[in-house]
Amino acid sequence: MPNPDQHDNQVNTQAEPQTVWQADEIDKVSTLSCRTVAAIRAVDAEDVTVPYEEPLAAWLAGDDWLGRIRQIKQASDQYHKGLINDVSLRCIAIDAAVLDACHGSAGIKQVVLLGAGMDTRPYRLELPDVAWFEVDVPAMSDLKQRLIEQVPEPLRPNTLLRIGRLERVPLDLATSLDELLPMLIARGFDANAPALCVMEGLVYYLSSDENRELFRKLPAAPGSQALVTCIPAALKTMVNDPAVQEKMPHYRMIAPAWKTDLDELRGTVGSRWTITQEVNLFDYAEHSGRLLAVDKGIALDHRDVAERYLVMNAT
Numbered sequence: 001m002p003n004p005d006q007h008d009n010q011v012n013t014q015a016e017p018q019t020v021w022q023a024d025e026i027d028k029v030s031t032l033s034c035r036t037v038a039a040i041r042a043v044d045a046e047d048v049t050v051p052y053e054e055p056l057a058a059w060l061a062g063d064d065w066l067g068r069i070r071q072i073k074q075a076s077d078q079y080h081k082g083l084i085n086d087v088s089l090r091c092i093a094i095d096a097a098v099l100d101a102c103h104g105s106a107g108i109k110q111v112v113l114l115g116a117g118m119d120t121r122p123y124r125l126e127l128p129d130v131a132w133f134e135v136d137v138p139a140m141s142d143l144k145q146r147l148i149e150q151v152p153e154p155l156r157p158n159t160l161l162r163i164g165r166l167e168r169v170p171l172d173l174a175t176s177l178d179e180l181l182p183m184l185i186a187r188g189f190d191a192n193a194p195a196l197c198v199m200e201g202l203v204y205y206l207s208s209d210e211n212r213e214l215f216r217k218l219p220a221a222p223g224s225q226a227l228v229t230c231i232p233a234a235l236k237t238m239v240n241d242p243a244v245q246e247k248m249p250h251y252r253m254i255a256p257a258w259k260t261d262l263d264e265l266r267g268t269v270g271s272r273w274t275i276t277q278e279v280n281l282f283d284y285a286e287h288s289g290r291l292l293a294v295d296k297g298i299a300l301d302h303r304d305v306a307e308r309y310l311v312m313n314a315t
Helices: 028-046 057-061 063-075 086-103 138-149 153-159 173-186 208-217 233-239 242-247 251-257 262-266 281-287
Strands: 110-114 127-136 163-170 196-199 225-230 273-280 308-314
Touching: 028 057, 028 063, 028 086, 028 251, 057 063, 057 138, 086 127, 086 196, 086 225, 086 281, 086 308, 127 138, 127 173, 138 163, 163 173, 173 208, 208 262, 225 262, 233 242, 233 251, 233 262, 242 251, 273 281
Parallel strands: 110 127, 110 196, 127 163, 196 225
Antiparallel strands: 225 308, 273 308
């Protein structure tokens, strides 16, 4: 159970409607990605036919993005049918994998979430003996902190930390990767103990060279694991198709930012990590009894374009 005295921060109980997003200075792709992801999770959670809870996601996404995602879900006739978006399903799958790594035989007690965005796991997952480190660019880390500080009174109970402690690490991985481990250690990270590194929706925004360097610099003490989501080559090809972009204009912004697919990623993990498991999220939905919402405009087999997540062990 959460500690009633352990809020992430003292929250302003007289908060006005959320206005922080209007002043953010984060690049458009990062903003689009993290707000879309938060809004999708929130909209799925508010559908009573979808067994899923995300009480902070709506606040972190902002009203305008919530409205956009609600319109999309309504237009595609996905309300009240128990259908869950692949983004929310990905979140559920990673939740389960994190809990397994920390509660299971691995017994990992420190988690490093890279590219944290508007993730809410420290407020949702019961991991009272785990130290949690959120890494993101300074502007995003600061923005998230301000949003949490402005949470209105009805939502305040949801800002109770369910983990042992939370440390935000304001770091741009693209320009300051060498500082990752020193900054973690400065915040209490034990470089000699196993860690779980989580990269959800991150590596395909990096080039192959950037990923190769990232996997070289990740904490990799014996017993460490990594959870990594990545897009298949078929999805990367599809979003770059002009005909697809004509039907789905948002791909015009996303497509240039997606730099690495799964086939390319496999060649970047190096000798410090071994891929031990690969899960297709379409299959995960079937095996877990979830009903995955699919885009009827996609001509390809949805299994072929579904995102994957990989489990890696430090070697």
